[in-house]
Amino acid sequence: MGNVSERRKQPPQVGVSVVILALGPVPQSDVGAGAASSGMGSTLWMPLVKRVRQPFLGQWALPGGGLRADHSLEQSAYAALESTTSLHPKYLEQLYTFGDPARSHGGLPMVSIVYWALVGEADGRIDFAGGDNVKWFPVNHLPELAFDHRTIVEYAMNRLRGKIESPDIATRLVGERFTLSQLHDVYEAIAGQRIDLANFRRKMLASGLLEDTGEKLRIGRNRPAAVYRYSRKPGTDLWTEAGTASESDDTRIAFQDDDALSALMTA
Amino acid sequence: MGNVSERRKQPPQVGVSVVILALGPVPQSDVGAGAASSGMGSTLWMPLVKRVRQPFLGQWALPGGGLRADHSLEQSAYAALESTTSLHPKYLEQLYTFGDPARSHGGLPMVSIVYWALVGEADGRIDFAGGDNVKWFPVNHLPELAFDHRTIVEYAMNRLRGKIESPDIATRLVGERFTLSQLHDVYEAIAGQRIDLANFRRKMLASGLLEDTGEKLRIGRNRPAAVYRYSRKPGTDLWTEAGTASESDDTRIAFQDDDALSALMTA
DNA sequence: TCAAAAGTGTTAAATCTACACCCATGC
């Protein structure tokens, strides 16, 4: 295996990891009260896997795996995703690549290309209890993580908060049909701040991205709320469905930061 | 070297490339008219290197190199930068990681971690003519590029356009001292649109990020303009100087997308 | 005095924000 000074000039290992986020109930509290299944006071959850080898044996880590030369990055991310949940991601995007030699902490030098994924709430189909080696945690009650995965998660959360202004990102989390209050809950959950409901509602509706399905949904015993759907304008649709990870992941990069400078523009 | 099916399971090669951008004069035209050196109608330029081996021998490509296990990503990016220009970058940030097996086009499978860098105009110290193996090109007149580097450059430009709303990014391009018109030029150059000067001026000043050095600068033979400096508020300074690539590149990631959702917030 | 760029004013429209208010429903 060569000695140390040889190894230094070698390329490092390459892996792909995924930060997976899903909407779930608030941790240890009011689930009791009658309500059907979804709604009120959501929190973000993410699955972690228990390490089965050194270093950090037994600790929790992000799902991931080595990169094979004949797989695209996105394919690898997708594979990692499937190792923890059978749900199809509503969103999958490259987050950042971490490659500092120091981060391996006793393991081999490793470059990790990290993706983040959103999977919808999917009507409680997520098993938040989880098995032995995979377990879901609320993002604000994570256990100690292996390597620098804590940093990575924090980065992902920040990015999520930053991205929320794009209206569809939240709708991907909340599910196919939703009331404005539910959507509002998600926004507050992600932002960690209060958002004026009246203004939120208006802004959302004004964006023209929501479509009123005729339906009504009664959450508790109160007035039924209108149920909306995210109306995917044909063509505006960069992403459609993350599941179809068939095309090259290089050619349809989301130019997410676009039109940010519209602020400075003048006709 | 093993056969093909063995190779597939191997990890791919890992490299780091850099898209380097600098402000320069407009290509082939009105440089003649008297004016001192800088000003009016700038364009973005970038250096490319000529490939000295197959595939794509003789074609132009982004500066870059292999990643050594004992180097951080940023160190590698920095090294690539130095191979084409002696200027210190004013900005250096990870752009994206490209890893589709198809992109190698006959070479070995390769994962490229791409950074982008801004180097200031530096008062014409850039040799836009360049040597044999390194040459600067205006971004809108690039030659044919090797691999998928065209895609990468386009991605970088889009990102740049997206980022410009953050006021300091443009000031990094324009140099240490500048007039508002110069800054305005840069914004228009990046945006590719007209921007109302009066409003631009007000918004910039209102941002509180500019500091009036007492100086005046006369560009042509007209009224002298006030010279400003970007006033780096102490602490707000995530970046300070890209040159000091000493710390881990993993710990001080710029959370660039922050406060984007301020739009939805309400106290 | 003229041209050209620097820099200021102004006004109508659009948007935000905060908060008050009405509506529909089951108990």
Add this chain to the structure above:
DNA sequence: GCATGGGTGTAGATTTAACACTTTTGA
């Protein structure tokens, strides 16, 4: 009726966009 969340109205403040205007300079 009444409590509770759904949903609407609105007045004031703030921000934008457009463009007219004044100032300073060298020629």
